[in-house]
Amino acid sequence: MRPDPQTSPRPESSPLPYGRQSVDEADVAAVVECLRADRLTQGPQVERFEAALCEASGAKHAVAVASGTAALHLASLATGVKPGDVGVTSAITFVASANCIAYCGGTPHFADVDPRTGLIDVASLSEAVDRLAASGTPPKALVPVDFAGQPADLPGVRAVAERVGAAVIADGAHSLGAAYRLPDGTLRRAGEGALADATCFSFHPVKPVTTGEGGAVVTNDEGLAEAVRELRTHGIHRDAARLTRPDEGPWYYEQAGLGYHYRVTDLQCALGRSQLRKLDAFLTRRNAVAEQYRTALEGAPFLGRLEPLTVRTETVRHGYHLFVVRLIPRDGETEEAVADRRRGLFEALHRRGVLVQVHYIPVPMQPFYGGDVSAFPGARAYYAGCVSLPIFPGLGDGEVRRVIDVLSECLDEDAAADSAESR
Incomplete structure (x- = not known):
């Protein structure tokens, strides 16, 4: 059996990293079981992991993808960010929170943070949004960041977004499992509810749970979830109602738009399900x-x-x-x-x-x-x-x-x- 780091501590001289994964024998067994199964990718573990993510976050839909960065990119595309659009995110974050707008051909802008929390300052966000709107380019998306594991002020961000019709894409890479209370006293988990159109999680080894590399988009919007699913697999679909050649044959699929190879494997999702427990x-x-x-x-x-x-x-x-x-x-x-x-x-x-x-x-x-x-x-x-x-x-x-x-x-x-x- 592999030692538990809490009962078998590292030598006193061992370097202590700022973060690392915690993997036990149950995780190893889950991956080994998947290795011995018929499918290593695009198999049943992906949907099972997505269902477990819905349970953990309270969201109605989850789409597992290759990384947290891929999740942010696909959420931006699915909410309609396109060339010429602008978005606003926090000045203190990993670059992916801004890059997701740039990947879509848009231009990221930044709001300041409260230095006491590291979280986006809603007053600064409001000023940035109003300035962009006055210049004729109201933001298409706002990307608040749940910094260090603490949820951002989503009610405040949503109020700003609604003034200009912007989507809210919450960067929840740090916050799976975190919870906050709304002004009316309602308890919300990161990813739950409609304050964000989509929330993006990361499963890098130092994150709350790991799949090695991986990410997910969670949302209550079924249409947005379906758009992300299609985009993660080259833009390909098999929806009979949309096929231009519906009688071509049972093997037939169509690429309706430009998508990406942002899939995650069954091996990763088997590990993720075990970690979520x-x-x-x-x-x-x-x-x-x-x-x-x-x-x-x-x-x-x-x-x-x-x-x-x-x-x-x-x-x-x-x-x-x-x-x-x-x-x-x-x-x-x-x-x-x-x-x-x-x-x-x-x-x-x-x-x-x-x-x-x-x-x-x-x-x-x-x-x-x-x-x-x-x-x-x-x-x-x-x-x-x-x-x-x-x-x-x-x-x-x-x-x-x-x-x-x-x-x-x-x-x-x-x-x-x-x-x-x-x-």
Whole structure:
């Protein structure tokens, strides 16, 4: 039997990544069973996984695809984004949240974030949408991001979208299993309900559950789901009512439009179904690790120096795909100085085997998107001081303590170096 990382901890000197998959013998057995079956792809496991996703998210329809990026691309196409259109997404996200608009021939624009949460700032989004509408190009799609596992303000985003008739494509790559409360008190899971036309999940190894690589579009719109299914398989369909040559033969199919090879395999879906059975346990553990970090950050030596991202009052269950801490600026300290301290902290942690990461570089900083983040003060402030600590279901309590202790050592070294420089 393969050891359970929670009962058989890694050696104390082993590097701790910011995230990793948690695969057990049940997962291995599910894949082996699929390998011994008749179909490795386009078989029954795909539909079974999609049904399990509907149960996990509360959505009426799910379409499994090759990656979270493919899910965003197909959702954009299915909601009608085309060449010449514009879309708006968060300045703090992985580039796929913007690229999905560009893949369709559209132009992505950006809204700022609240630096305390990393989530899209609805006021900034509203300003961007109004500015684009006034210029004669109202956005066709808005792509809010459930950052770090915390759901975005979907009621606020939907209200902005309805002013200009835009679709809402929620990037839920971090948030499968998370939940939030609507203003009327109704509980909603990420992907559930009609506030988003579609929600896109990712099943990369560091995400809430994994299929190795993979993604899905979930929606309550049957027509949108059917459009995504067709687009994921080259634009091919076998709908007798739509065939131009209905009497050609039982083998016949037609390509009605340009689609893609974005299918996912039965092997991946067998793993995904097994992983989904553990989603609740995975999120419980992620929240337990987050609580240990939050408790530590409330005391010395962290208080006033490091802070976690703020949890919105609407968030009922956080997905904690990431646990992000931010350096608190000192009196009069510039963003550049904060960023220098962040780099020093990052490198010091890596030297000690705590492999923190930075999520994310503001997308407007990328050369492809102009390389200029000056219009997004919230994104700049967030990015200058952010570091993602290790968090994943297999992270043991002793390893959490190790991260906290090493983080404390690095902060003390930083303070000693500053003291020496000031003398």
